[in-house]
Amino acid sequence: LTKRVTGAGASAWDLHSKALQEKSEGKDVIVMSVGDPDFSTPEKITAAAKDALDAGDTHYTELTGRYELRDILAKRHSRLTKQPVTADNVIVLAGAQCALFTSSLCIATQGDEIIALEPMYITYEASICVTGATIVPVSQLAETGFRPDIKAIEDAITPKTKAIFLTTPNNPTGVVMTQTELEKIAQLAQAHNLWVIADEVYSDLIFAGEHVSIGSLPGMAERTVTISSLSKSHAMTGWRLGWAIGPRHLIQAMEKIALCMLYGLPGFSQEAAKVALTDLANEPKRMKEIYHKRRDLTLKSLKPATTLLPHCPQAGMFLLVDIRSTGLTSREFAENLYSQTGVCVLDAEPFGHSAKGHIRLSFTLSEEQIVEGCRRICEFCDSLSQQKTFA
Numbered sequence: 001l002t003k004r005v006t007g008a009g010a011s012a013w014d015l016h017s018k019a020l021q022e023k024s025e026g027k028d029v030i031v032m033s034v035g036d037p038d039f040s041t042p043e044k045i046t047a048a049a050k051d052a053l054d055a056g057d058t059h060y061t062e063l064t065g066r067y068e069l070r071d072i073l074a075k076r077h078s079r080l081t082k083q084p085v086t087a088d089n090v091i092v093l094a095g096a097q098c099a100l101f102t103s104s105l106c107i108a109t110q111g112d113e114i115i116a117l118e119p120m121y122i123t124y125e126a127s128i129c130v131t132g133a134t135i136v137p138v139s140q141l142a143e144t145g146f147r148p149d150i151k152a153i154e155d156a157i158t159p160k161t162k163a164i165f166l167t168t169p170n171n172p173t174g175v176v177m178t179q180t181e182l183e184k185i186a187q188l189a190q191a192h193n194l195w196v197i198a199d200e201v202y203s204d205l206i207f208a209g210e211h212v213s214i215g216s217l218p219g220m221a222e223r224t225v226t227i228s229s230l231s232k233s234h235a236m237t238g239w240r241l242g243w244a245i246g247p248r249h250l251i252q253a254m255e256k257i258a259l260c261m262l263y264g265l266p267g268f269s270q271e272a273a274k275v276a277l278t279d280l281a282n283e284p285k286r287m288k289e290i291y292h293k294r295r296d297l298t299l300k301s302l303k304p305a306t307t308l309l310p311h312c313p314q315a316g317m318f319l320l321v322d323i324r325s326t327g328l329t330s331r332e333f334a335e336n337l338y339s340q341t342g343v344c345v346l347d348a349e350p351f352g353h354s355a356k357g358h359i360r361l362s363f364t365l366s367e368e369q370i371v372e373g374c375r376r377i378c379e380f381c382d383s384l385s386q387q388k389t390f391a
């Protein structure tokens with residue numbers, strides 16, 4: 001067999017899978033590892049899907065997504081970015097993940113280099129390397145709060161650089177890039193004729209700062225593919241409803257891959273998406289308030305653990321925590337924490353070199369579970385400190 005998916009990300013979910021398995025067998029497990037909202041998809045959205053199924057919407061659909069849905073997405077994008085896009089600039093795919101993979105396949109090939117700012121979302125490495133291109137990770141350091149290092153990005157550009165993968169808000173750091181940071185990256189992209197693959201799946205869940213789409217900046221629409229989904233904004237991870245918006249020639253190339261790989265998304269999923277984006281356009285505001293409260297509760301509940309140093313996220317549903325002063329590696333921390341307390345967090349190192357010594361904790365749980373999970377984490381850290389004292 002060929003080995004298409006390589007890199008640390010390929011095995012990053014091992015402990016999480018084990019925790020899910022043991023939870024289903026009745027073990028007292030608290031899953032703080034995955035960014036899957038604990039809310040149900042709003043009823044009105046689910047009802048739209050049921051109605052579509054009852055009406056016989058069970059056949060192949062348009063390969064690039066239904067026109068009405070693409071039109072809604074185009075109008076939304078135009079409103080947010082002031083860029084005059086139409087439904088022809090939009091392709092609807094199976095989640096942001098599928099959009100990242102497909103755009104990567106269209107943009108890069110063997111011999112190209114793609115810059116990705118790390119810590120980065122776990123699947124980027126494989127999504128880039130599957131094209132034959134080489135990934136060039138650029139570190140954003142914990143010491144600078146993981147803010148983009150413009151000089152390091154500029155230094156990483158070579159004649160082979162084809163694109164930059166950009167995530168704002170970021171998973172796992174929760175950093176929201178400022179307009180100034182994005183303008184500097186946009187300048188580099190234009191000066192070196194680069195594509196920007198902009199992953200914006202958390203743009204509706206910002207607590208501090210403001211979302212700026214790099215595609216809205218002057219001269220960027222023609223070189224940017226903007227990717228998002230309903231997974232996080234509407235608690236719809238399982239519906240696999242995402243999209244990419246970009247220049248027509250790129251979307252046309254993506255359509256060809258979608259034809260061979262996907263052959264259209266389920267109609268009922270798309271009908272549900274239409275309702276999510278129209279009648280429930282304000283739903284993310286409600287979710288954002290809840291996540292904001294949970295973020296603050298998580299930070300407060302971790303306070304007793306003085307060996308932990310959490311990085312306060314500006315957005316999203318994750319908290320990166322520096323665990324270096326516990327004396328364990330992040331892998332040891334995650335494994336021992338799980339075996340001793342049943343709390344599952346992610347070793348953050350697979351997100352990139354600069355996340356070494358950090359764990360990622362998700363706050364997509366109820367307040368009671370957050371409090372209990374953090375209590376167990378604090379107790380675990382306490383026992384580590386005591387072991388050190390007696391050693």
Ligand code: PMP
Nearest residue numbers: 095096097121171201229231242
């Ligand atoms: N990008 C980032 C940064 C993510 O965290 C995720 C996971 N939610 C994805 C893409 C994939 O999202 P989707 O469920 O839309 O495929």
Ligand code: GLN
Nearest residue numbers: 013033034035036171362
């Ligand atoms: N994006 C989510 C996370 O980072 C979910 C990923 C997944 O289920 N594989 O946790």
